[in-house]
Amino acid sequence: MHRRLFLGLDLSTQQLKAVILDDSLTLIHTESLNFSKEFPRFGTIDGVIRDPSSPSRVFTPISLWLSSLDLLLHRLSLHSHFSLNDISAISGTAQQHGTVYWNMKGEIKLEGLSELSGKSLEEALQNSFSKEECPIWMDSSTTEFVDKFDREIPNLNGITGSRAYHRFSGMQIAKIFKYEREVYDSTSRISLISSFLASLFTGRIAPIDLSDGCGMNLLDMQSLDWSPLCLSLALDSQDDQLISDLRSKLGSPVPTSTNLGVISSYFVSRYNFSPNCQIISFTGDNLSSMADLNISCGDVILSLGTSDTAIYCSSSFSPLERGHVFIHPTNTHQFVYLICYKNGSLTRERIRQKCNLSWDTVSDALKTTPVGNNGNIGMYFDMDEIEPRVKAGDYKWNEKGERVESFSSSCEIRSVLESQCLHLRSNCPREINRVILTGGASHNTDIRQMIGDVFGRDVYTAPVADSAAQGGAKRARYVHNMPDVPYSAYFTPNLTLIARPIQENVEIYANLLSIYKEREASLLHSY
Structure with a gap:
């Protein structure tokens, strides 16, 4: 009987990681490689390059990611306790907000990868990008455009789910359009890092998924398409042709659960993947971790670290003044709210x-x-x-x-x-079913109990190692198997109860909350 395995990938800032699960969600294998350690020739520190003449400009060479994917798949192909030929579906995730700029030659080479299986990805896709580096989420060189978006579109968060942020993709596109016009004009398609990675596996430009697309300041949360107003402002133009051209470069966004088709024959020939292996849309790392935890409406995730972060879901869209709203990665009819507090x-x-x-x-x-x-x-x-x-x-x-x-x-x-x-x-919804606690402070028993008493709900913890990659593997399994139940009912997340509220304390904190506000x-x- 054919063994069904599912591969999840996570292209983060510093490393590329793979997780392989079987059809019962048993962990079969993990593999990772550190960019700077494995590929010193690219000159990165912690996976990135900071421009010494402009420290706010932070980027990663695209060739580094191509070489890393080749090396990771090569290492996976050497193991004897599983075969890449048994991988039924692949999905994954990547650091959010970064943008990759393909030229027309790159599109053609990508579609012709099957004839270049004797070459590495770096060799096969040489000169495929109008910009050989990718500005990433750490880049803050876009202040001019952040100020412009905030000034010209006061309700930007009501359209795109977030106010303007330096790292968001729309700001980078606006900057390149204004200051690197030759690069922009020679760009045929623009990918997020997640859709860039998916494109390699499909052998054609993969669409941006709706969830990760929310981190661009360009996607209209209501229409689930690119906002004409935001596209126009990014180009500083109302020219219909220019706006239409940018829309074409971005392509039409798709739900995160989209099956993109079978794997490129390049990977079949080079690494012995099955020609029937399916590729499922890739998404952003935070969103993929949510898919791993399988949270739904009524759940609140609290990540207590250097910054404290609250994540919760709702079936309705209500913009936050200082937070982010994303389309749910496993249910396009729900929204994910993320609020980050600097003082943790x-x-x-x-x-x-x-x-x-x-x-x-x-x-x-x-x-x-x-x-x-x-x-x-x-x-x-x-x-x-x-x-x-x-x-x-x-x-x-x-x-x-x-x-x-x-x-x-x-x-x-x-x-x-x-x-x-x-x-x-005070910033989470009234109706809560349970709290899921992660981060360093989640190990403190006093904080655990206090969270339970303040929220008046049971508190759980979850394993978070490789969470983003595991979320990719789990989404690949779900879309591949096409069950008759929603994702939220397809598997039970691995949660451990760590605190139960004490009713007397719950009442004290309920009264104190109004005073606190x-x-x-x-x-x-x-x-």
Whole structure:
């Protein structure tokens, strides 16, 4: 009987990773390679090159990714406990926002790859790009265009799901159109990094998927097509021909669950893939991780790291002032909300050190103060916060609502943890079924319990290693098998219950939340 395997790939900033699952979602193999370590000839540091004459310009040579894919597939082909011929479908993910600029020669070479299986991808696709480097998400050289989009389209987040950001693809396209016009004019197609990777496997330019396309400031969330207003502003022109030309370069976006057809015969000849192996649309890394966790409406993911991030789903679209909305990667009728808070673990660390506590003694200190901190509330921002828009500083109120300069150490450590949990809760939807906790702070039992009590829901954790690549493999399996049930019902995510809410604490925090919002509003009014 033919063994069915599914390959998920993740082209991140620093490495290319592969995960192979079987039809029961058993992990068969993982493989990864570090760009800078494996390919020093490209001169990258941590997978990128920073322009010494313009430090805000950050990019990666496209040839590095081509060489990396060749090497990774070569290594996979050498293993004896599985065969690439058993791969039934491939999907994957990539770092978001980066743009790849194909020229017409590249399109022709891509379609003729099957005749070049004796050559590496780097050799076969030589001179295929009008720009040999890809500006990536770390690039911040587009301030001129961010300011322009914010000024000219005040409701940009209501159209595209986000306000203008330096790293978003539309800003890069606008910059290239204005300052590298020869590059733009010689470009026949523009890919995101995710669709670029899919294009290699299909042997033709793969469409941009709707979910990753939301990270461009160009996609209309309602029409699920490119916004004429945003395209016009990127080109600084209302010329219909120019706008139509950019629309053609981008191609028509497709749902993330689209089956793009069978693999290019280049990979059949070179690496012994089955000619029936199917290629499923690739998407962005954060979105693919969501597919791995299989979250749906009612779930909230809290990632507690250097920055704290809240991710949740909804069946309705409502733009965020300082956050992002994406089309759900496994259900085009739902939306993914992502809110990033700049002040996370570093702020927790600062207050812990200020109180002369170790994380082992934090727990003891919390036991000396009551849940709710007797109504004392502190808000701590080492940096100007994104959401809400508050200036850096420590702000403290006693139980009477009076501003104070200091708390006791035991009051302070509880204050920073409770305020961050209340902060997360205040921007999440009312109706929540469960909380999924990830990130470094998710290992702290006190924070786990506090999250459960503030949100009033069970708290789970999930394995996050290789999550983006696994999400690709799981989506490949789902689209290949075409079951009669939605993706959300096709498999159960691997979650572990780590905290249950204590009802008495839930009631205390529910009352404290409204007070917290009032205190926060007073800071907004004084910004």
